[in-house]
Amino acid sequence: MKKKLTTVAFQGTKEQEEKLLAVIEKHAGQRGAMMPILQEAQEIYGYLPIEVQTIIAEKTGVSMEEIFGIISFYAQFKLNPDGQYAIAVCLGTACYVKGSGDIIEAISQKLNVPVGSTSPDGKYSIEATRCIGACGLAPVLTVNGEVYGKITVDDVDTILAKYQ
Amino acid sequence: MINVKINGKEYSVAKGSTVLEAAKAAHIDIPTLCYLKDINEIGACRLCLVEVAEMRGPALGPWRMVTACVYPCTEGMEIKTNTPKITASRKMNLELLLSNHNQDCLSCVRSTNCELQTLCREYGVTSSKFRGEVTESRIDDRSPIIRDNSKCILCRRCVATCAKVQEIGVIGANNRGFDTYVGSSFGMDLADTSCINCGQCIVACPVGALYERDDTDKVLEAIADPTKHTVICTAPSVRAQIGECFGYEPGTDCEGKMVAALKALGFDGVYDMNLTADLTIVEEATELMGRIQNNGTLPMITSCSPGWIKYCEHYFPEFTENLSTCKSPQQMFGAVVKTYYAQKMGWDPKDIVMVSAIPCTAKKFEVGRPDQSAAGVPDVDFAITTREVGRMIHKAGINFRALEDAQFDEPFGIGSGAGAIFGATGGVMEAALRYAAEAILGKKLEKVDFTEVRGVEGIKTASYKLGDLTVNVAVASSTGMAKKLLNMVKAGELDVQFIEIMGCPGGCVNGGGQPIQPASVRMNMDLRAVRAAVLYNDDANETLRKSQDNLAVQKLYDEFFGEPNSHKAHEILHTSYIKRGLY
Numbered sequence: 176m177k178k179k180l181t182t183v184a185f186q187g188t189k190e191q192e193e194k195l196l197a198v199i200e201k202h203a204g205q206r207g208a209m210m211p212i213l214q215e216a217q218e219i220y221g222y223l224p225i226e227v228q229t230i231i232a233e234k235t236g237v238s239m240e241e242i243f244g245i246i247s248f249y250a251q252f253k254l255n256p257d258g259q260y261a262i263a264v265c266l267g268t269a270c271y272v273k274g275s276g277d278i279i280e281a282i283s284q285k286l287n288v289p290v291g292s293t294s295p296d297g298k299y300s301i302e303a304t305r306c307i308g309a310c311g312l313a314p315v316l317t318v319n320g321e322v323y324g325k326i327t328v329d330d331v332d333t334i335l336a337k338y339q
Numbered sequence: 340m341i342n343v344k345i346n347g348k349e350y351s352v353a354k355g356s357t358v359l360e361a362a363k364a365a366h367i368d369i370p371t372l373c374y375l376k377d378i379n380e381i382g383a384c385r386l387c388l389v390e391v392a393e394m395r396g397p398a399l400g401p402w403r404m405v406t407a408c409v410y411p412c413t414e415g416m417e418i419k420t421n422t423p424k425i426t427a428s429r430k431m432n433l434e435l436l437l438s439n440h441n442q443d444c445l446s447c448v449r450s451t452n453c454e455l456q457t458l459c460r461e462y463g464v465t466s467s468k469f470r471g472e473v474t475e476s477r478i479d480d481r482s483p484i485i486r487d488n489s490k491c492i493l494c495r496r497c498v499a500t501c502a503k504v505q506e507i508g509v510i511g512a513n514n515r516g517f518d519t520y521v522g523s524s525f526g527m528d529l530a531d532t533s534c535i536n537c538g539q540c541i542v543a544c545p546v547g548a549l550y551e552r553d554d555t556d557k558v559l560e561a562i563a564d565p566t567k568h569t570v571i572c573t574a575p576s577v578r579a580q581i582g583e584c585f586g587y588e589p590g591t592d593c594e595g596k597m598v599a600a601l602k603a604l605g606f607d608g609v610y611d612m613n614l615t616a617d618l619t620i621v622e623e624a625t626e627l628m629g630r631i632q633n634n635g636t637l638p639m640i641t642s643c644s645p646g647w648i649k650y651c652e653h654y655f656p657e658f659t660e661n662l663s664t665c666k667s668p669q670q671m672f673g674a675v676v677k678t679y680y681a682q683k684m685g686w687d688p689k690d691i692v693m694v695s696a697i698p699c700t701a702k703k704f705e706v707g708r709p710d711q712s713a714a715g716v717p718d719v720d721f722a723i724t725t726r727e728v729g730r731m732i733h734k735a736g737i738n739f740r741a742l743e744d745a746q747f748d749e750p751f752g753i754g755s756g757a758g759a760i761f762g763a764t765g766g767v768m769e770a771a772l773r774y775a776a777e778a779i780l781g782k783k784l785e786k787v788d789f790t791e792v793r794g795v796e797g798i799k800t801a802s803y804k805l806g807d808l809t810v811n812v813a814v815a816s817s818t819g820m821a822k823k824l825l826n827m828v829k830a831g832e833l834d835v836q837f838i839e840i841m842g843c844p845g846g847c848v849n850g851g852g853q854p855i856q857p858a859s860v861r862m863n864m865d866l867r868a869v870r871a872a873v874l875y876n877d878d879a880n881e882t883l884r885k886s887q888d889n890l891a892v893q894k895l896y897d898e899f900f901g902e903p904n905s906h907k908a909h910e911i912l913h914t915s916y917i918k919r920g921l922y
Contacts, residue, residue: 233921239532240511243511243513
């Protein structure tokens with residue numbers, strides 16, 4: 176998957192930065208420390224924007240590109256924060272066969288937010304997920320964890336209307 | 340030693356050899372694409388597939404396909420390098436590579452010197468039978484180093500060179516699967532990263548995905564313009580490389596033919612940059628002695644290599660005061676031509692087009708740096724690589740091999756042996772020592788060879804006693820080695836007064852603008868040593884071996900600059916640096 180680059184302005188706090196520095200300090204000198212550092216950094220910030228990657232690069236001496244290479248390789252690392260309303264559409268086999276591809280496309284167009292990114296105002300994020308284990312309800316999507324099953328493209332407006 | 344059988348014949352090979360190395364010792368070529376000796380040995384492209392059977396107890400085990408570049412030989416192993424099964428696999432892998440490769444070979448800069456093209460020709464792969472989606476890409480051409488990922492085969496040779504040899508790591512693999520591409524953090528252009536433009540990635544690339552900005556059309560336009568005085572000076576290493584563009588063996592000295600070819604191209608003057616290498620030595624060694632006498636910032640570090648300079652500015656900004664303020668020989672040349680010579684000839688510096696031929700891509704960046712315009716216009720207008728020089732000569736239909744040797748033009752035609760060896764790691768150091776030793780001892784040197792600083796090792800140190808003064812020196816080539824050396828200096832582990840650093844491993848003879856030799860040649864030959872030998876040979880055969888004895892340099896001081904490090908010399912021949920920092 177091609178990762179969508181960060182679209183939301185960075186709003187990190189001093190407190191978050193102190194936490195991050197403590198994490199880097201904790202893993203100093205440890206082999207293979209980059210994965211745990213990135214995981215913990217994502218817990219602190221919710222995502223890994225360039226500002227956070229720069230701090231990690233400067234403090235660990237690992238190049239920015241190597242860090243970005245890791246982040247863009249693993250699906251679990253996010254370059255965009257979840258929106259106020261985090262929409263996740265299942266593109267697992269069952270949902271996909273039942274038309275979830277059209278649904279995610281429709282949502283993306285209606286909100287004008289590319290799949291895999293967050294609207295610049297931070298309100299919506301759209302993510303394509305692997306199978307979430309609700310194939311009986313296919314096609315399925317979640318908004319902030321609330322599940323909507325057996326939906327069609329026509330249902331999209333009604334669902335989105337709840338999250339204005 | 341262990342015993343193996345290759346294609347039915349028995350060989351004894353060094354323990355720990357890979358199958359590829361064993362085959363090489365047996366004079367059998369195994370094709371490779373991602374393999375680059377000592378730099379990238381990852382078994383990724385799967386072109387080096389061979390069949391092996393290993394001893395399992397007393398008997399031979401089953402035949403298996405392995406990648407020769409990483410698979411170690413074992414006692415009693417049998418290897419087949421050329422079976423129908425192997426050929427079919429290699430062919431299929433080439434077809435798969437082509438299915439996602441821009442086959443714009445006609446206009447590709449690497450056509451006829453492309454490792455992929457060569458293999459496709461050898462294996463009879465004319466097009467791919469696989470058709471489908473193609474990875475999206477764009478061309479990044481904002482820096483002197485251009486990346487066209489539509490040609491990239493993801494071999495990682497550039498990535499490994501950048502990260503492991505130069506220890507810079509501004510390029511790497513982003514995303515995963517079919518979307519994988521080689522690029523920089525957040526997809527940034529190289530121009531926005533801490534890339535130093537050394538061009539080692541270009542030299543590592545087996546295909547046409549990386550190349551330098553081509554300035555030859557602009558140069559040819561200038562030559563054709565009767566209102567311009569278009570002159571060229573050639574760096575020390577170009578004469579040791581240019582022959583390779585015309586089928587000569589690496590390590591052939593083609594100075595005379597090179598000069599003849601440049602004259603045939605129509606330049607109004609063809610000059611020797613060895614002269615300003617000498618001028619650099621006089622300025623730089625004088626600066627060094629001044630710093631030693633006046634408790635200036637030490638160790639002083641050489642400033643000839645623009646790749647190293649940008650590296651220092653990004654990665655070791657605390658050392659920018661240690662850099663000699665001398666411009667590089669290229670920039671000094673342009674500065675001298677556009678001030679002294681323009682005045683002498685009554686030319687407006689604006690009407691001079693100064694071209695330099697250099698084995699370097701970072702020089703293309705250097706010409707645009709601030710504080711490099713002694714006459715109010717850029718000292719040098721175009722810096723073209725050895726490859727571009729070769730291309731211009733080819734394009735003009737000049738039969739290089741048939742040319743009679745010619746001489747550089749006056750008044751910039753004389754260079755000393757000390758200037759010649761600038762192109763090899765340790766050369767600037769040796770040239771400076773030849774000057775400093777005479778200046779400090781106050782008498783003629785009998786032995787001008789300082790062999791301790793010669794050779795291709797990454798870091799060299801030496802100590803010389805000159806009268807009452809002990810001078811400790813260190814030499815590093817490649818920014819990876821520079822990093823190691825500077826960290827030693829920072830940690831107080833190394834006490835030296837003078838350091839020579841070249842951005843490329845082995846110095847300019849192995850620069851990013853050199854003719855590109857395929858991995859198969861680089862596996863058998865150390866280009867750094869072979870080409871450096873040309874320069875040391877030139878030096879040994881010169882009667883003029885010290886920069887200070889160069890009459891052309893003396894004339895410049897007599898007629899124009901006064902004395903070394905004079906106010907005028909500072910204005911014209913020296914420059915300043917920027918603390919860039921990393922991100």
